[in-house]
Structures are given as structure tokens and as C-alpha cells.
Amino acid sequence: MERVSAHKEVDQIWNACLSVIQQHIPDQSFRTWFEPIRPLKLYGKVLTIQVPSQFFYEWLEDNYVNLLRKALDYAIGRDGLLEYSIIVDKGNEKHQPLTMNVSTPKSPNYSKPDNFATDPRMGSIIKLKDHDSMNLDTYLNPNYSFDNFIEGDCNRLARSAGFAVAQRPGLTSFNPLMMYGGVGLGKTHLVQAIGNYIMNHFDNKLVLYVSSEKFTNQFINSIKNNTLQDFTDFYMKVDVLAIDDVQFLSGKEKTQDTFFHIFNHLHQLGKQIIMTSDRPPRELVGLQDRLLSRFKWGLTADLQTPDFETRIAIIQKKIQSEGISIDYDVIEYVAHSVNSNVRELEGVIVSLMAQASLTRREIDVELAKNTLRNIVMNEDKEVTIDTIQEVIADYFQVTIADLKSKSRKKEVVYPRQLAMFLAKEYTELPLKSIGYHFGGRDHSTVIHSIQSINLLMDETPDVEETLQKLRSYFK
Numbered sequence: 359m360e361r362v363s364a365h366k367e368v369d370q371i372w373n374a375c376l377s378v379i380q381q382h383i384p385d386q387s388f389r390t391w392f393e394p395i396r397p398l399k400l401y402g403k404v405l406t407i408q409v410p411s412q413f414f415y416e417w418l419e420d421n422y423v424n425l426l427r428k429a430l431d432y433a434i435g436r437d438g439l440l441e442y443s444i445i446v447d448k449g450n451e452k453h454q455p456l457t458m459n460v461s462t463p464k465s466p467n468y469s470k471p472d473n474f475a476t477d478p479r480m481g482s483i484i485k486l487k488d489h490d491s492m493n494l495d496t497y498l499n500p501n502y503s504f505d506n507f508i509e510g511d512c513n514r515l516a517r518s519a520g521f522a523v524a525q526r527p528g529l530t531s532f533n534p535l536m537m538y539g540g541v542g543l544g545k546t547h548l549v550q551a552i553g554n555y556i557m558n559h560f561d562n563k564l565v566l567y568v569s570s571e572k573f574t575n576q577f578i579n580s581i582k583n584n585t586l587q588d589f590t591d592f593y594m595k596v597d598v599l600a601i602d603d604v605q606f607l608s609g610k611e612k613t614q615d616t617f618f619h620i621f622n623h624l625h626q627l628g629k630q631i632i633m634t635s636d637r638p639p640r641e642l643v644g645l646q647d648r649l650l651s652r653f654k655w656g657l658t659a660d661l662q663t664p665d666f667e668t669r670i671a672i673i674q675k676k677i678q679s680e681g682i683s684i685d686y687d688v689i690e691y692v693a694h695s696v697n698s699n700v701r702e703l704e705g706v707i708v709s710l711m712a713q714a715s716l717t718r719r720e721i722d723v724e725l726a727k728n729t730l731r732n733i734v735m736n737e738d739k740e741v742t743i744d745t746i747q748e749v750i751a752d753y754f755q756v757t758i759a760d761l762k763s764k765s766r767k768k769e770v771v772y773p774r775q776l777a778m779f780l781a782k783e784y785t786e787l788p789l790k791s792i793g794y795h796f797g798g799r800d801h802s803t804v805i806h807s808i809q810s811i812n813l814l815m816d817e818t819p820d821v822e823e824t825l826q827k828l829r830s831y832f833k
């Protein structure tokens with residue numbers, strides 16, 4: 359029967375491994391890559407060792423797999439297996455280090471140890487389970503794909519270029535591919551979709567996704583630990599390097615030097631580089647000119663705030679993926695009310711569903727209104743168009759229905775125009791959406807209302823005074 363061995367035995371086995379390893383590599387490498395390893399347990403013929411990071415694990419797999427095999431043969435026998443437990447660095451968050459036990463599927467090549475020698479990756483002793491790898495930010499999140507990325511005018515170029523790159527990595531003129539855009543507009547989604555596509559369609563391509571922050575931290579650690587060469591060698595081996603949020607490299611001269619070096623090496627070998635940034639290259643202050651000029655060698659594509667139709671499609675996709683259905687008038691209401699970015703849009707849908715299930719209510723426009731109002735209140739942000747309408751209706755003693763009606767009565771027209779004027783001032787909604795909230799008027803009516811108020815302000819001082827009073831309700 360298999361059993362977990364006592365500590366002493368585990369240590370002995372690992373020391374036997376180390377004695378083999380030490381004979382084959384320089385002292386410096388031994389100290390760097392083997393001394394930090396802690397033997398944890400021996401279960402039958404499976405030895406579990408703890409390694410300090412994902413990067414460390416990969417490094418061992420890439421560089422020392424044959425040697426580890428040899429050491430296991432000696433210490434346990436040919437059927438000895440190795441299991442890694444990786445400490446995931448949680449940065450400054452106060453979490454216990456998460457230890458992941460990586461399972462040990464027996465490789466089909468296992469019975470032919472010669473394969474290990476010819477292709478270390480093929481014969482890697484251990485492979486990360488896919489669902490485990492999701493937890494590590496050097497890996498890709500399989501939930502991001504081209505299939506669930508909605509295309510619209512706002513992202514068409516970036517999506518098409520991304521898809522072309524995914525189909526022929528390193529072979530298109532889009533190298534590097536640089537995608538930029540504001541918060542929550544889909545940069546990470548797209549870059550990960552490219553990575554996932556390549557992983558799923560090319561067996562032998564090594565894809566690495568890394569945030570610039572992580573890259574910088576790894577770089578700093580490699581200097582501290584005297585492993586800079588290992589660090590650069592590691593990056594120079596990949597076939598596809600996806601680096602997120604390059605604006606983070608700004609002002610970090612030494613990190614930029616190393617990135618420059620890696621970039622050139624990969625580019626010369628025809629490897630694919632994909633980058634994202636929150637602003638266009640010309641606005642990346644604090645980045646070296648030589649890097650910036652290289653960013654422009656390939657294609658730069660922007661991601662814009664999604665237009666109304668794209669917002670509708672995104673909401674529909676989201677609710678479909680949640681397996682529910684919502685009436686079109688609710689979808690339309692949300693699409694007309696949230697236009698900042700896709701993350702917020704998704705957030706509203708999630709809150710809406712939570713709200714509905716908590717209060718056991720149907721998802722209708724009324725519920726959507728309440729949800730939005732709560733979100734806005736909690737985030738202490740600008741007022742919603744509904745609040746503006748309520749304040750105006752109350753102030754001028756008209757009804758909200760009047761504001762939305764077709765009535766041309768003077769007592770209604772002026773408040774309605776003021777409400778549209780304030781909606782423009784307080785919300786980020788496009789004119790088309792403002793019009794929607796006023797009984798489906800088109801954007802030219804909204805422009806006309808705003809112009810009328812501007813004209814009136816020039817003519818009558820009262821208007822400015824009224825506006826000030828109304829504004830005081832929103833403070």
C-alpha cells in the first residue's frame with residue numbers, strides 16, 4: 359500500500375537527488391535553482407517539492423528537466439515521479455501564500471526516457487493542470503476568447519488585427535501589435551483571446567502573457583537574486599509575448615532597457631509581440647524613444663467606448679451566458695444609461711440579476727432604474743438622468759410624463775429643455791441616449807434644447823439663477 363513517508367525519509371530522498379544534481383551544474387546555478395527548493399512529502403513514488411514561484415517552476419521545467427529525471431532515477435527509481443507545489447506570490451495582499459499542488463499525469467513519453475533528452479518540454483515530468491494554471495497571472499484565462507468578444511465600430515480594427523495575429527503569429531506585419539484604450543474597454547480580453555487562440559491552434563508555440571507590473575517585479579527580483587541572465591533567457595525563449603499595460607513601464611529605465619533587449623531579440627527571430635496600453639504611444643511619457651519607435655513598427659489599434667448597438671450586443675451576450683432572458687426594453691434602458699465602459703456595463707447587469715434574485719422580482723425597467731440609482735449613490739458619482747428629471751419635475755410642478763411627452767406647452771417645454779441641458783452637463787451620455795430618456799427624441803432635438811438654454815442665458819439672467827438652484831439639489 360502506498361503511504362506518505364516521514365519527514366526524514368523525504369529529506370533523505372531529496373538529498374540524494376541534490377547530490378546527483380550538484381555534480382552536473384555550476385555552484386552558482388545550484389545555489390540559485392536548487393537550494394531554495396523544499397522537499398515536502400513522498401507519497402509512494404511521488405516526491406513533492408515546493409518551489410517559490412511559477413517563474414521558478416517554469417525555469418526548472420525548461421532547463422533542468424533531464425537532470426531532475428536523472429536525479430529521480432537515482433534516488434527513487436525509474437518510476438519515480440515529481441510533483442511541484444508552487445507558492446503563488448500574492449504581492450502585498452495579506453493572504454496566506456496559496457500553495458498549489460500540481461498533479462502528475464504520467465506522460466505518454468514517460469516509458470521512453472530518451473524523449474526527455476531530445477525534447478525537454480515534450481517530456482516534462484509534470485504538467486500544470488489547465489484549471490490550476492488559470493490562477494496564475496502569467497497564464498491565460500480561458501474565458502477570454504474571440505467568440506465572446508463583441509465586435510463593433512469601436513474595436514473593429516483591434517479585433518481584426520488581433521485575429522490575424524492569432525492565426526499567423528509572427529508572420530503578419532502587425533508585429534508588434536499595440537492595442538490601446540481607456541479602462542474596461544476590452545484590452546486584456548482581446549490580448550488573452552489572442553493568446554488562447556494560439557495555444558489552442560499551435561501545439562508547439564510557447565505563449566506568455568504577463569502584466570508589465572509583474573514583468574517589472576520579476577526583473578527587480580532577478581537583480582536581487584543575481585539571476586538577471588536567467589530572467590532574460592526565459593523571456594527570449596517564448597514564441598508569443600503578450601505584455602499588458604506597458605504604460606506601467608514609464609520611468610523605469612532599467613526595466614525598459616531589459617525589455618528593449620528582449621523585444622529586439624524576439625522581433626529579430628520573428629516572434630510575435632503584443633502589447634496593450636491605456637493611452638496611445640505618443641502619450642506614453644517616460645518611455646524611452648527607442649522603445650516608442652519600435653512600438654510603431656507594427657500596428658497600433660485603439661479601442662473606443664462602445665456605441666449603443668455594441669452595448670446592446672454586449673448586454674445580450676452577457677445575459678445569454680448567464681442563461682437568463684431579459685426584456686428588450688430593460689436592455690435598451692441599460693444600454694442608454696451606462697456608456698462609460700464595458701466593465702461597468704457588465705457590473706450593472708450583474709447587480710441587476712443579484713437585485714432580482716434577492717428581492718424575488720422580475721427584471722423590469724423599474725428594477726433597472728433602482729439598481730442604477732443604487733450603484734450611482736454607492737459610488738458617489740454624478741447624478742443620473744432619472745434624478746435630473748425628478749428634480750426638474752418637482753421644481754416646476756410638472757410630471758415626468760410631461761417631460762417625456764410631445765407637449766409643446768410653454769410650461770413643459772422650458773423645464774424639458776433645462777432637464778436636457780443638465781443631463782448633458784451631469785452625465786456622460788451621448789445626445790442620442792439623452793433623447794431616448796426624453797420620450798425617444800432624436801439627438802438634433804437635444805442639441806436644439808441645449809442651444810435654446812444657452813441663448814436664453816445670454817438674454818435673461820434668471821435662467822442662470824434657476825440653473826444654480828437646480829444644481830444645488832445635486833450636491
Ligand SMILES: Nc1ncnc2c1ncn2[C@@H]1O[C@H](COP(=O)(O)OP(=O)(O)OP(=O)(O)O)[C@@H](O)[C@H]1O
Pocket residue numbers: 506507508509513539540541542543544545546547548636672700701704
Ligand atoms: N467587446 C467586448 N465584448 C465582450 N466583452 C467585453 C468587450 N470588451 C470588454 N469586455 C468585457 O469587459 C470587461 C473589462 O474588459 P478588460 O478587462 O479586457 O478591459 P481593459 O481594457 O483591459 O481594462 P483595464 O485597462 O482596466 O485593465 C471584461 O469582463 C471583458 O470580458
